[in-house]
């Protein structure tokens with residue numbers, strides 16, 4: 001399979017850890033030029049950049065904060081200035097709104113409207129802003145691939161606050177609309193909806209928890225960040241010839257773990 005990624009410019013948001021970092025490394029192995037965004041942890045992003053270059057790609061680091069949309073435009077402009085355009089976008093960055101995935105003990109009515117605005121603003125409007133910023137260049141080139149990272153929570157819900165899942169389900173509508181809007185210009189857009197994923201950002205989860213989750217999946221195992229990254233790279237590559245507007249769920253998405261899943 002030819003991914004046609006050698007030398008292509010790829011922007012992976014939120015690539016300083018987890019699925020985004022694995023995705024950046026996977027694009028590096030394909031020889032792509034990979035722009036890696038971080039928010040608070042440039043040190044971790046630097047390590048990912050070194051891995052990308054060791055793997056045969058090129059890397060460029062830039063800060064992007066979904067809660068400050070000026071940084072989105074600035075990040076895209078920086079990459080375009082350096083490499084002449086962006087051909088693939090992986091919109092993976094997430095505002096968790098705390099120390100990690102949403103707290104299931106929080107009651108719906110106790111979530112402030114300010115938190116709703118912040119969550120939707122970052123994870124839905126911030127993602128739309130990132131897409132908006134890269135689209136003109138893709139249209140001009142007549143080629144582009146966009147992968148939006150949602151979550152199984154978008155469909156399964158979560159027994160806690162609602163803003164995260166609401167924002168993630170909004171990405172489905174975004175992708176469907178954009179598939180029609182960009183298709184004639186050679187731009188394909190898809191959503192990846194991972195379930196509970198084993199990442200470097202979630203160490204220390206007890207084995208009895210992950211084992212129980214794995215047992216609830218068809219394959220009896222949870223996806224790793226590399227599993228999800230490989231799926232993303234296929235969708236966001238020339239190997240994807242005509243798949244657009246779809247939501248792809250991974251094997252972990254069947255695990256019913258809303259109390260700890262993202």
Ligand SMILES: NC(=O)c1ccc[n+]([C@@H]2O[C@H](COP(=O)([O-])OP(=O)(O)OC[C@H]3O[C@@H](n4cnc5c(N)ncnc54)[C@H](OP(=O)(O)O)[C@@H]3O)[C@@H](O)[C@H]2O)c1
Nearest residue numbers: 014015016018019038039040041065066093151197201262
């Ligand atoms: N892990 C899972 O089980 C799982 C399941 C379903 C869906 N997902 C989705 O998969 C994606 C990656 O999740 P993950 O677990 O790999 O995440 P993660 O390891 O926690 O990494 C999150 C990334 O987003 C960046 N970030 C944090 N706040 C940000 C903000 N306000 N603006 C821009 N970037 C910000 C972080 O940068 P810094 O660290 O530099 O601040 C980091 O690079 C997310 O969209 C998530 O919703 C994950």
